Amino acid sequence: MGAIIYKGIEGETIPYNGTDYTYYGPADLEVTENQDGTVFYDFTLRDDLVFSDGEPVTIDDVIFSMYVVCDPTYDGSATLFSQPIEGMQEYRSGMDTLFNLIYAAGEDNTDFTFWTQEQQDKFWSELNAGKETFIKEICDYCIAAGLNAEGDSVAACLKNWGFEFDDAITAPEAFDKMVADGYAGDVLEMVGTETAGSTIEDLMPSYSEYTIGVETGESAPNITGIQKTGDYTMRVVATKVDATLIYQLATAIAPLHYYGDKAQYDYDNNQFGFPKGDLSMVRAKTTEPMGAGPYKFVKFENGVVNFEANDSYYLGAPKTKYVNFREVQDQDKLNGVVTGTIDITDPSFHVDAAAAISAENGGELTGDKITTDTVDNLGYGYIGINSHNVMVGDDPASEESKNLRRAFATIFSVYRDVAIDSYYGEVASVINYPISNTSWAAPQPTDDGYEIAFSEDVEGNPIYTSDMDADAKYAAAKAAALGFFEAAGYTVADGKVTAAPEGAKMEYEVQIPADGSGDHPSFMILTLAKDALAELGINLIVTDLTNSSDLWTGLEAGQVEMWCAAWGATVDPDMYQIYYSDVANGGAQPGGSNYMYQIEDEELDSMILEARESTDQEYRKAMYKACLDTIIDWACEIPVYQRQNAIIFSTERVNMDTVTPDITTFYGWMQEIQNIELK
Amino acid sequence: MSEDKNMMNNAPSENENSQQYSLNDDRRVRTLSPGALVARRFLRNRVAVTGLVILAFMFVFSFIGGAITPYKEDQLFYRNNEQKKQYAAVKENTEYRYTTAEGEKFPSVAQAKFVMAAKKNAESFEASKTVYTIAKEGTDFYAIYSEDGSTLIATAAFDVVTPPNADDKIPFDLHYAILKAVTNGEKSLDYEGKTYTVSADGEILDGTTEVAYAGRYVVQPIMSDVFLTRSFKAQLLEAIEAGSDDFIFTDEDGTTADYKISYDAKTLSYSVLQTVETRVFDTYHEPTKEHLLGTDRNGMDMLTRLMYGGRVSLYIGFIVVFIETIIGVVLGGLSGYCGGWVDNLIMRIVDIFYCIPSMPIIIILGAAMDAMRMDPQIRMFYLMLILGFLGWPGIARLVRGQILSLREQEFMTAAEATGIRASRRIFRHLIPNVIPQLIVTMTMSLGSTIITEATLSFLGLGVKFPFASWGNIINDVNDTYVLTNYWFIWIPAGVCLLATVLAFNLVGDGLRDAFDPKMKR
């Protein structure tokens, strides 16, 4: 179910599907949300983990791995670097706050590449005044507390504050020394900790001007948010609560001594096993991986990857000594299992495949020859409409524009059933919300307010009844669509649309990357929709692209009106990436993929942010339901289907009792691979 | 004497009605032109004629057949399948369900905020610029009021209150009263002057008539116009408790309906599935009277697609080979005949063409045509042009090679000696001797072009769906299940391909034999 195991070392027991399962992991995790909004993630690693070459696993390896994936030149698939970890930006991009830069440059600085003389002068005058105030505050506090007498020197008062200075020291000097000695030059840290009452904003009225980040090209030497706290413990500090961060922290532990250079690792001196910005050492070993998993890599030749059991695996030595991974054509997968070439594989699962498997077994999906496990695919298929390209007039958010899109959406939706049933049969389901069923935030039919997508007409009345047959449904959908067109401003006469309002057209194009072979379940939906729309007087052009990257290029250029594609989902249903438009700020920093639908709804934006910033699952689920309702309201995304993936095992050769029980989307068969035995 | 002879010879008057006899060969033996000779020799070759007949049949099949078939190439056919579809879903409710008072609004954003507020035991919360206050009025039951606490806007509860019949509606205030009573464990409640009793099972009775019932189980039908009666729900819950997979519902009239129950561990809910008839595409239908060769993977008629496919394949074959041959013969001929720098230049161009890989060109072309949104028919045309253009080097080299050896033969020297001009020498004397080899190559080319088109369709670069070509029909054969169970998909297409290519080759062979003057027969 995608839940997180916090106590990996002793194991956590969680019930699933009627059975209690105990899950183990390599580490314990404790999450503390602090008052100031930061979050601490404290990890405790097991002390008996060993890499497959015998070297023990320590927290240094974890830190090394994190630094590799956070390196500015990293171009692999982990995205730890984009998480709100303290000090991450500074490490990567040579950004520093103006405050720190001016301070470090000193009062006599003459280099004005990054700020002006004016700014510098103002800074120093305010800071110097602030220093006086700060020290005076401390002295006053001590005096008031009775630790010092009136008229005591600065040094005397500061002595009671914990600082030993010469008697003749002045306030500014004392300030500087406190910063330099105790806080390694970090003024803010010092002020924050040692203050007797004022904050830095109090001391320097225009402080906020200096908090902007300035790119200097020299980045920080380490990530302050990644802290080693012991040989097997560490802490990650996040600058704000982010529900998605915890999933990103599940990085693989790569061995420092193998991928990096132990000689170059010195935590205290900001050396992490490889020269910063140069990952060649790590890249060189890409083809010969090594780690602490259940099997170790032996070689890759003749199209087969050979693995041998790693006896020092922490969950127990694997029962099957050799495992081979072989690249096989999809159509050969089933036959491979039947004839004995392969034992476990994942054929693409549609009606014909299911029929073929059943035929082998004599009628069922699981039988004497083949055992089939199906899990929902982590993702779903959809038809998208770009709000800026399909709208009435010039406002994509107006009711008319939405009605125009709803007209198309209603027609597309009614043909989903016939296409998905034909192509997938019972092994895929039509979904009604743009979210994968694998997500815990997906609305279920038992939930309050669950509705079939686009099943209402302009007034909000449902258009389908349970006794309608297919033709009646199509007729109802067409009638409803006509209503939507009319509400959008189209001229309707005799059941056909005759003219389009300003800013809209009578003809729209939908692109589908089906490799030119029409082998895509949504293709039939589009073909049927085209005919239906033609009856209504609208021309829908269906373009089959041989090359799917043409679609992405077109989307990026904002030239695509409607298209078919699928989303891959992640464990966390965070919607920032796709639906966040930052429209309140004029679209300054939208989510990375917002350009696709271009849903620009302020309320949706704030809901997404709020959902993200809490870790309470119930609250988030309710929030996401509200978000999903808004997304459906915009009619920019028509969710089509959710398919299943199948893993098939050879019943004849694999001892099915030893296979990972209750396989789910998030707990694959490889999770307990060490237990699998052959007959 | 000579006068007599002359008169005898030249006097036709005596022989007006008799035929003219002559001793010349041309009147003695019936001779035919070279073309007619070739034709006669060809027709005497039984195998070649068979090939010709097959070809003729293919042409008729594809072109005329395509015109008379009642179906369209991409016409879809449907059938009704039985499939299990979700009828209802059951769950023990663990989330809040909301009812809104008449005339009030409680959108989903507010619901979400409410959840948070309830958790934090707050007294009020804000959503979409409206402030609400909440009051906990029972176990897992909250009432949501307007900001000043005066108007009851909505209720949130785990328990579900349902009327016993479809037509009954429970007014909001009664609903609220019921929830309050049930969640506080009270046995009776007052509403608008009437007292209702609350039974242990959650039934709300007005005397003995059931007005509503409340419970934790949500039984939700998928279609909003379906109403599940109380007895249905009760029987269903029994079946779930018993853990059975099948559920037979008998209603008051005694009619039964079969359902299956399946449990989803992830959402902890039960799905009630009903077998219904759904319309699906008529895929892989066996040959019947309506579809003489059955239907294919997408539900389209195979026979029609074969006909249209034949058109495409034949077109492509002929045009490509035609282009190839024209260019190849001209350039090869020039090259072989002229020799010298012309030969060198042309051969080097041939080399370059040989070295250029065709695959990237085809991929690029495909993408360019996509970008230009070209009509699929025109795409095919361009595809053919390119294939032809990439194929001429082979023919050119062949022709050149032949000409190089033929050029030195005696008959060419003789032709030169008799003063025939160069172009006539090339086209009337040299090229006809190249023709035998050329024909064999051309016919083989025809065959291989059709195969190339099939391979391109396999890679997705050829004729696009939904247009048919023999190549993309045969593609389906990759799936062994289709191969073993649906013979009508691949065997007809395979047979057509085979027969056509074979026929081309046989005709080519026959022509070659017919052209060869030194043949024994």
Place this chain on the structure above:
Amino acid sequence: MKKYIAKRLIISVFILIFVAFIIYVLMRSLPTSYLEQVARQKSMQPGSKSFEEWMEQLSATYGMDKGIIPGFLAWAGKALRGDFGDSWRWTVPVTEKFKDSVWISFIMGGIAFILEILIAIPLGVIAATKQYTKTDYTITIVALACFSLPTFFFASLLKLVFCVKLGWFDLGGLIGRNYENLSAAAKFADRAHHLVLPIVTLVVISIGSLMRYTRTNMLEVLNADYIRTARAKGLSESKVIYHHAFRNTLIPLVTMLGGSLPGLFAGALITETLYSIPGIGYVSYQSMVAGDIPFSMFYLVFMAVLTLIGNLISDILYAVVDPRVRIA
């Protein structure tokens, strides 16, 4: 002759450069640029840099930020020194990947080549000598049938019959399940076993055309005057055919075979894909489709070199073997 060869070689070098340039232009204009794909993937991940930023970074890393001509010169410069760079898609040096995959294709191609010569030529001769008899018809039709079917069709049929129904062979791949546990001799046998079906496929596809070609040539030769003379002289039929006719048939055959040298290294894309053999055909196609420029450049230029050499050999052989041909 020597002058001729020398001249041809020099011209070939120029042609090679020109062809390499054209190939480079083609690869650069491919719609799916590898970098674009990678950049797009990365920019779609949450919180990542934007697409343009990734493109910049990747272009700089992979040296694609120059224009076409400077890019080509850069590639050519490195290539002349033997450094063909790292393959983008396979993340290993180009030459290494090439070496790994090409030998298996070469072996398959080579064995198929020999087999097809051994089968097709005798059959062609027999068909020609027994023209218009049942033997001739049978051989012709069988050969044409083999030739008329697309490769994937035939391969799928073979797989169905021999792997699934009869179970004699594995479905594909190069080695069996227990390869690691076998002795060296058994390993060799295992690999050979796996190559049987692919080679059979390759042979069957190609014997058709070779056989027809042989037959046609043979027929022409058999009708020549000198054959009539040989028969008239009283030589035995077999001597007539095998000593006189056959050798003259070989002339065009040899030149044709000389030109098929590049084919041996090209691998057979469809066959390799269907039998899951990691040969050069499959690898090169994947690279081309993914827009992997270093690998494709190396491979295509290599093929161009072989083609040029093959043509040259073909031309030379033609002149050597047929004294009537004079190439100026």
